[in-house]
Amino acid sequence: MNDFNKYLSDVVETVNNKLKLYMNKASFPGRESSGFDVMLNAMSYSLEDGGKRIRPFLCVEFCRLFGGNTEAAYAPACAIEMVHTYSLIHDDLPCMDDDDIRRGKPSNHIKFGYANALLAGDALLTLAFETIAGADGLAADIKNRVTYELSVAAGPSGMIAGQVMDLDNEGKNAPIETVRQTDILKTGKMICASGRIGSIVAEADEKQLKTAQEYCENIGLAFQVVDDILDVTSSDEVLGKPVGSDDSNNKSTYVTLLGLDGAKKYARELTDKAIESVKDYDNNDMLISLAGYLCDRLN
């Protein structure tokens, strides 16, 4: 295990521990209801399992890059992961992408039923904002800026606009500009918000926020391109979900639009741009490693 992998796994472990903490912090007065245990289990099932924790990592790392107190970045980082997890639970529902498998395991609604999956998603989204607003060690104006940043990124002008476009693109052989715009909204906004929120915790200036934005935009898009590549080059076992699903859904992807080699070249270009954007900062080593790690990943 090299330095980066060790460092990433340490951050991930801290995130996982803090996520448990924030889940248990709420008083949960409905516990006497048998249904409520199922709901807590449903929330934990998706929140605590697997996941690369890229978004929390970006939050913590950009806080560190700009000289902030990384301890204070963990509450926003966990809130971001809760929002990400809620979006996956709702995305998998039969009325959306109708996916039975997520990270190699039954999707939330397959395991807990539709109603619990719907509510578990709603609960995680709401708990994210409670986690930020109730965080220790952050000034109220920082918390308020974080809330604003996260809600805009996750809301109808951000991630949800992307989900709507994604549904709208289905079976339409959408052109590359539409695919790119969909990805920028659906996953890019939350990835950018992750870096920006860490920067806000560090009280970064405008130039630094722009750096975070640029790095995250590029690795966010690269992430999607690599996803499309893995959908044709990986196996079900390695990927943890069925490969070839884009093809069977008649979906325009970077591979169908640029060819496999073109897509690989594009992912590398985006990764290089991300690395370039942080080159003038000390403590950029883990962000540089992350960009390469995401580009070369196998799942």
Next chain:
Amino acid sequence: MNDFNKYLSDVVETVNNKLKLYMNKASFPGRESSGFDVMLNAMSYSLEDGGKRIRPFLCVEFCRLFGGNTEAAYAPACAIEMVHTYSLIHDDLPCMDDDDIRRGKPSNHIKFGYANALLAGDALLTLAFETIAGADGLAADIKNRVTYELSVAAGPSGMIAGQVMDLDNEGKNAPIETVRQTDILKTGKMICASGRIGSIVAEADEKQLKTAQEYCENIGLAFQVVDDILDVTSSDEVLGKPVGSDDSNNKSTYVTLLGLDGAKKYARELTDKAIESVKDYDNNDMLISLAGYLCDRLN
């Protein structure tokens, strides 16, 4: 139209105008997608139509009761209504209560399809927090307290716990304490948060917050009791939804548990307690009228 009805309808009109404003404020970069117009319509359809606006009214009135600037209470008031509206959209979905009719019109998912209804709910919940965090004329620490209050009330220890209990109670002939606890969580927490948030905007002290809490707890419970009464005494046309639904769902209600006269007496007691709690304050006239109005309502 008496003074109270005129006053209420003025506040409701202001709330409706501000809700439109907050809906349009977001930049909505997904507008070029044809699917996105459908989503905005889906959000507006449920947000702009009907609704007594009791929660926003409580927010504005408690701000006024405690000498705050009511103008500043409208952003939180609208955020509360967005959260309330999202909860109704998700509650009506087939995997939850499966209601085709809401306020005399087709439910959101009947009109716009499941995926859009799901996302419209998600979007309204998220936009609520953007609306608070981005509000003008409120200090950051007030906005942060409002975010905390709203997220706790709407989250897994509040409204969502109530929704889970409600699903769990179905067909079980639950005893009155379980029914009461379900109502306190499912609707009471958000009603209490409405009064408390208006009080927070007015920078109310602990005693005043307790007053808001007490008033809201009592009218919140009275509201549910009257709902159960109307389910047996009203007609589909007056109520705007099918009457007798509690009976056909085998649901324990205050009427099945206390009898019709017992339920009416209980609603009156709760209303009197609410009125009692605000009796020592100037400017309590509209809150006193509201309590009576909710107790004697026909739909």
